[in-house]
Amino acid sequence: MDAARKIEELTTVLTALSHPARRQILLTIWFRGGEMASGDIAARFQHSWPTTTRHLRVLEEAELVVQEKQGRTRVYRVNAKKLEAVKQWLAWFDKKTE
Amino acid sequence: MDAARKIEELTTVLTALSHPARRQILLTIWFRGGEMASGDIAARFQHSWPTTTRHLRVLEEAELVVQEKQGRTRVYRVNAKKLEAVKQWLAWFDKKTE
DNA sequence: ACGTTACTTAGCGGCTCAGCTAATCTTCAG
């Protein structure tokens, strides 16, 4: 992957993680077995359902979650692999200055 | 530290890291020995100097850098410890679902 | 077919972000 694209990808992921509600959504799905329906997620948050839907959209665009339609519910799954990009960036600061 | 404060702190750090210029600033300082003057930093970026100053302010508010006045230059240093908060959050996704 | 459930899309208002130029402040040199 070319460098510019990698930077953009990391920006998208970090922007998605920068909102507390979105981080909470990820953790909530993760600790409830890795997948949850849209409504179950929305029910656990104080925000209105449409607001949560938009947060889910942001997470999806960052590929931090994937979505699958099942009848009239939509199931979201965490894509934890996408967090690797962040870990790798942070690792620069383990490599010593010297 | 109470939970709400911790969340807020992480939000501030992640927001600071979400801009490519700010990540680049951190890496630039880090790999040039851990400290750099404001002007040296600004000279390496395409943005105007005031824009870079503001990015530095954001990093400083997130405590990702610290600043020290030395004569008429201002020296910025990376505070890598602050990145621990992010690593710790990411670690939730190592703890298995089951 | 019809209503209900599950969810998303549309669209608005308020706020913050990120870029710029111009002006200001502070320190050093002579």
Next chain:
DNA sequence: CTGAAGATTAGCTGAGCCGCTAAGTAACGT
């Protein structure tokens, strides 16, 4: 003291974010 260098602050503009309510779409139950 005066001027220049180093850096920040002030203030503007355009763009995007985040909350909401209202309206729309899709699938299920009967």
